[in-house]
Every structure is written in C-alpha cells, then in structure tokens.
Amino acid sequence: MDLDERKFRILQAIIDDYITTAMPVGSRTISRKQGMGLSSATIRNEMSDLEELGYLASPHTSAGRVPSYRAYRLYVDQIMRVSSLPQTEYSLLSSIFSSRMGLMEDVLTSATQALSELTDYTSVMIAPQTSSIARVQLVPLTETTALMVTVTGEGAHKDSVLRIPPGVTPDHLYALSNLLTEKIAGRDITQLPAVMQEFYQEMNGQRELFEQLMESLKKQMQPDAHSVHVAGAARLLSHPEYSDLEKARNLLSTLETQDKLAKLLTQRNGLEFSVAIGPELSEEGMQDCSLVTVSYRVGGGVGTMGVIGPTRMQYGRVISVMEAMKKVMSEALIPQKGSAGQRKEEKDEGKQKE
C-alpha cells in the first residue's frame, strides 16, 4: 500500500502538530483542523493505516499518535516546504556581520551564537577547511621554541608551537618564513608534500628544523585540528524530551566533547545540506536528536554549520535560517583579493576579478 495524497496531508498535519506541541496527536485534533473536512472517525482509520505502515506509533492505547523516525524522514525528504527567511530577519542577520572586521574565529563565534538564537536550538560550527596557505610566519617564543602562524587562503590563521635548534636567530626565522611562504603561497594544499620537498632543497640540510616545520604544518592542516564552536547547549533543556535529567546530562556532556562534534561535522563537510534523524546518529545520547548541517564556502575552503535539536525539530524554519546564514557568512568572510601571499612581486596576480 502506498501513501495517497490524503494520507500525506494527514501525516503532515500530525507532524506539524506534534512539532509544536510535543504531545501525542489525537484524531479529533486533526479533523478539526482548517481545511481538513473529514470526521475524526475517518482520520482514525487513516491513522491506523499510517501506524501499520510504520509512520506513526502510539505510546499506549488511549493516547494519540506520535510520528516515528520514518515519518520524520519522509517529512524532511518530501513533505516539508522550506520558505526563505523573511526579509526583516534576513537583514537583521546580515547586520550582525556588516560592521565586523576581525579574526575568523571571532566571526565564527558570533555566527554560532546567532544561529542558536535564531533557531532556539543548539548550534555548532567548524571553520572552513584549508585549501591553500597564503603565508607562514615563525615568531620566536622562547630560546628553544617558536610559534608557527599560518595564514590560510580562507583568511583564517592557525598557531602551533615547534621546537627550534639552539642558535637560530629571529632574522633567520623570518628569512625561513619568507622562503617557505614563497614556495607555498597560491599552491593547493594537496601539493604540500611536493612543495615541502622543494623547500627542503633550499634549506641547506637543516633536517631537524625541517621535520618540525613539516610536522606542525601537517598537524595544522588536519580537518578537525581547530576548535568546534558550540552555542546554546542550555537551550536543549527547555524542550520536554530532555526532562529526563540523565538523558540531558548525557547529551550535554557529548556536546562538551569537542572531538565527537568535530567528527560529526567533518563527516558532513562539503555536503550542501544534510539531515540526520534520531537513530541515524550513533553518538552517545543523541538518539533522540536530529542534526541539520549546511556547508558554507569561503574562498576555496568549505566549512560546516549544524543545528542540534529534538527529532521533533522545526526543520523548515531551521533550514531557512541556515541557508540565510550561509549566504551572509560567505559574504562576511570573503577573503580580500591579493591576500597575504608573496611580497611585492605578485602585485598583478589578483587583478582578473573586479
């Protein structure tokens, strides 16, 4: 038996109702709905069919019915309509970023907070993955260590510490930084091994320092190397599905584990759009959650934002907010042309656009 148009409509009504009330939905509630034009008895028959088909479940005989995982899947794939965000909200959103000029990480923090506020769910975000490196600079830290600051083609930067052999002067580090930058700038990240090989040729056999540089660069380029931004975790507690404290605690402590979240997001990085519902999420305590992710693009890099809420999530609304956020972020984070790459020589490179 397939779902005819009427069953679709009824299922949609049930899901819509459940999403807003979080209470099992009865046949009368649906039959009274505007434009339904069917008696509760008819609805009951249809609901019974829908239950048999696995779209609904009843907690017990005399309660109404609750959408199953399968219903949400269908809802997201076929029923839900995503409207674009109203102009007023959209312009509010874009105004957050308009005046901002600062560190990528700070922008992401704001964006994550805004996403959580606008959706009233928890939101998570990872920075765009590095597609190319615009500049590497070594900054002396102590006598035996230096800070490696890497500016990515996306306009972000990453820091790490490396050990330097005794006797290396700041000027030496600067010269080395320039040499490495010259080699590396503008090349794709996949060419890194080749680039480093070339670079090593010109380093006069400073093997130890080279190893350190290589290792640090690799570490920095790992997709989950830098932090995940999380905002609004406490909001989850206001949804009745987490009135069980044990459950809530579990979920919140998963949200505190950066690497689990990082994995969850990097897995979906590059996917235009994805929705994982309940049982599709294997992470501790997330079985009653849904995760909606949308990837955003900055220069050549792709990052991902996500919203975590109960399976009974306002999918349509969430997705429209995220689409808007994606657009606003791409505009706010666009790396200015002719960025930190090489020095004077490259003046004419960034000119094609404009």
Add this chain to the structure above:
Amino acid sequence: MDLDERKFRILQAIIDDYITTAMPVGSRTISRKQGMGLSSATIRNEMSDLEELGYLASPHTSAGRVPSYRAYRLYVDQIMRVSSLPQTEYSLLSSIFSSRMGLMEDVLTSATQALSELTDYTSVMIAPQTSSIARVQLVPLTETTALMVTVTGEGAHKDSVLRIPPGVTPDHLYALSNLLTEKIAGRDITQLPAVMQEFYQEMNGQRELFEQLMESLKKQMQPDAHSVHVAGAARLLSHPEYSDLEKARNLLSTLETQDKLAKLLTQRNGLEFSVAIGPELSEEGMQDCSLVTVSYRVGGGVGTMGVIGPTRMQYGRVISVMEAMKKVMSEALIPQKGSAGQRKEEKDEGKQKE
C-alpha cells in the same frame, strides 16, 4: 549566645552529612555518629539553638535540618580542614602536564578539564594576565590588514587584526615589529603608554598605523580579552539541587556567557584563595552555587581558576585539588628564561637567575 565547642562539633557533623547526602539531617543521625556520645534529645536541643542562631533551617517541621548560608560561611572560614592531596592523585595530576609542550591556551584547556574531572564539579579558568610583552610581530593577512601576534612575558600569545595603510610591505611590517619589540620587551605593562610614546618618535609620523597598533595592544591587554575556559558544565546536572530544569537551564546558560564568567574570575584575580557562597553570587541562576577560586602565578602574571558547584560543595577536597593544580601549573607553564625578547644583543640579560 556564642558557639561553644560542642555546637561547633555538631554543626560540623550536620554539614558533613548534608554535603554527602543532600538530605535534611535528623538528630538521631547525628547522635549515632561515631564519637558523638550524646542522645538524640540533646542533639535536638542543640539543633534548636543552632536554628535560632541562623545556622540551620528546617524545610518543614518533620524533616531534619539543613545548613544555611551562614553555616557554610562558618564552615569554610573556621571548621573545615584542608588536607593536601594524596600523593597518588598528585602525581597523576602532574603527569598530565609533564609531556606537554604547546600553546598556553591548550594547556589551560587540559587543566580545566582535569580540574573538573578531579572535583566532579564545573571548572573555569582564565589565562594569566599579562605583566610584560616579550615580542610583537605583525603578519600580513590581506592587502589592507595584518595580524598582530603578541607574545607575553608569561609565554602566552594573543592575536588580533588591524588595518594597515596601503603600500606597507611585509618587510616594513617586520622592521616595525622589531622596533616595537625592542622598545617594549622587558618593560612592565604599566609603562606601555610611555613605551608607545618613545616608539612613535621613531616611526616617522605614520600616525594611522600607530593608532591601529596602539588600539590593538590596548585591546589585547584588557584582562578579560581572552577566552574563559569552561569544563564539565554538564556535571552540575547530576547534583540533586538542579533537578529543577528551569534552574538548571538558567545556570547553564550563565555558564555559556563568557563575559559574565570572565568578570567573576577577574574580580578575584590575584586573591590567593576565595570562596563565594550562594547569596554572595549575584549572577543569574548562581544563587544556589558556590564558587571557589585560587590564583596561580606564571612568571610575572597571575591567572585564576575556579570551581563551581552547589553550596553543598566538598570544599575541603576541592581546595586541596586546586592547590595541587596551582602548583603543577606553575611548574608546567614556567616561561623559559631568555624568552622571545629582543634579538642577539640581549644575550646577557637573563643570566642572573640560574
């Protein structure tokens, strides 16, 4: 009426019991305690006195008694004995840091997590405040912006973005960084205005760039400029005082607000040790919490760690863990001598210590 020795002992027993059970304590429970040697009736009389004195309260007639804010205050100030951490735990703690060499912020993240795990409460931490600047380095970011990386005397570093006038080359930025570093290194942070004045003299009137540098430095030196580390917020949910979801949500969302936490900690920065109990905390949702803070020292800078739990907190245990953490951190974070300061010329400066 003052508290005689017996009342002290009884109050201590009540608090100890309540801290572990979270249930109102009855007179029989106390009289049965090892070494008490008093009947429940006597205890009852004493408890009645203690209630009148404001140290105890009873939720209702036929329940036991619960320590009041005043009791905790007394407990912390006079009754509690802080034992030092057992050797096994101490060495476990120090082993976390032993192999670590990396960014200050990463070390703080680990430390915060460890503190939360060892105490089973939520922990927060801010980086040591900057007492001096060891090095400033400007890294080109885009054509019109640069990253200012400041290495502090404490071995931490801070980044911010500043606008640069068109036509400034990377080499120019490097020269400028060296000039500024030369001026600023080794001087106390309080001398910053004077240092900057000197520096401006030698800058050939690049007013705009100077303004930007000045502003960025000021921003970076603000005590709460950099992030607060928080760990184990979810642990709070396992304590019965937060079984009220509304309360829990409130508290957790305060813990998500970085600047409130930053304020809370910076206020106490430099205090060897402080305990704020319940009503002494005015922050949203923290009226049933206690906050214990301990400051730690790294080089010339002072940072603060804190533990947040219910007023019914295991104060003794928490403080001994924090004291141990303070010691371990001071060792792990000690800035190596002869750090990033100036270049070759300063070789002989760091020699007096050894």
Add this chain to the structure above:
DNA sequence: GTTAGCACTCAACGCAAACGAGTGCTAACA
C-alpha cells in the same frame, strides 16, 4: 545538664475511585 518518653506534624506512599482523551468497531448513510 542529660535523657527517656510521648504527643504531634507533615511529606511521602499506596490505593481506589472518578475522569477523560483517545481508540477500535459496528452499523447506518449518501
């Protein structure tokens, strides 16, 4: 000053009755 004894209080527990939201089934209707 301490303690045994006792009446009293009151939240918590258990249980039964009443309630009502919802179902499934049947029979009548268009």
Add this chain to the structure above:
DNA sequence: TGTTAGCACTCGTTTGCGTTGAGTGCTAAC
C-alpha cells in the same frame, strides 16, 4: 464503497484519603 455517528472499551492521569514513618518539641525524671 467510502464516510460518519455512536458506543463500548482502554488506560494514563488526577483526586482524595488513610497509613506510615522520620523527625520534632516538650515534659518529667535521672
């Protein structure tokens, strides 16, 4: 043949009420 009114039935929730028991305060005796 699909729709609907009607009705018996189910079962979680609410309400009311006695029982229990942990704990108190008070009094009188030691």
